[in-house]
Amino acid sequence: MGSDVLLTVLKGVPMTLLLTGASLGIGIVGGLPFVAARTSKRPLLRMVSRSLIEILRGIPPLVWLFIIYFGLGNSLPQIEPLQAAIIGFGLISCAYMAEIYRGGLAAVHHGQWEAARALGMSTSSIVRKIIAPQVLRISVPATATYGIGLFKDSSVAFTIGVTEVLYWANEQSRSTSDAIKPFLAAAVVYIVMSVVCAALARSVDQRLQRRVAR
Template sequence: MTSDLFLAVLKGVPTTLLLTGASLGIGIVGGLPFVAARISNRRLLRVLSRSVIEVLRGIPPLVWLFIIYFGLGNSLPGIDPLQASIAGMGLISCAYMAEIYRGGLTAVHHGQWEAARALGMSSLATVRKIIAPQVFRISVPATANYGIGLFKDSSVAFTLEVTEVLYYANEQSRTTGDAIKPFLVAAVLYIVLSTVCAALSRSLDRRLQRRVAR
């Protein structure tokens, strides 16, 4: 019975990983224009970017999912619960990744920009060859921590009946009448997968540090 229960809840792992990976991927890419506006020389862009970031981070993920699925879903009838969840979590990821990138940029000494200009490098070349690699390395631990948090936050998608881990745990609870075991199995899966992700991120961080040290 326990093995059947575990396998039943395990069916939600692929969807949970898809939701987490797609949302984080949107954030990694979408956070770039946000941080570009956030550090822009134009005050209007900085104010707009900061305001949008604060709104995206200030509203709970579940509320965003409801707004997108039940609100915008009326205008976009083709959107399904998984797509709405990815869109909602992805938008939030953009805001958090923008702040992670900004933190990485502030950690890079401004003297490196000056040195690059003194060597005649263009701004694009400076960012691509000098600044971006450092920001990437600095941002890895924070991105990994956020990704683990996003992985756990993805459980709110079960309220839209997205077939992720918590959805199957809740389904098993209703089917068997057991209010504890299915959710304990879900908790174990979250812990194991989070631990694996944390170990992989630490390994990547160590490899990047060794490469920089050479």
């Protein structure tokens, strides 16, 4: 594997990280109203939220990118490939993060709500001081796992012209006699970065465990 091949593939790393980070960030924030509606006491709100989550998760990311870029792109000519990819993966992330949050909420014993209300705490105080820290701690491993999966899934964005890792691997493969080397280089990049992300997630999880345990 030549250094020139690896260097070419590495050119896509910043774009891959930007796409992954922006999409996950949208999901982390956007998942909150989704889970609020998903756990609402109003049946209609729960049904609408659940339906949206299932639709967002049920359609493959590549199909969403084509719908947004080629569909909305006809109505909004100024939309760029990166913008379309962030919108697509961001919406999908909202659905997945909502389910991760819901799992975190379900893991918190209901008795904690009752005990806090018995002490006269308001709902906002209960959520902020008691429930949210525990949900955050519980959600970190699942969020990290999803984030790593999102990092790898972002490779499909090259199909609409996003210049991420696989885009440059594909470009390099067209200009070399050994077309497999660029894709092997891309595989190495994905493996190394996934391992690094997993290690960072474990570190964050351990710190949160110590803080919550205090």
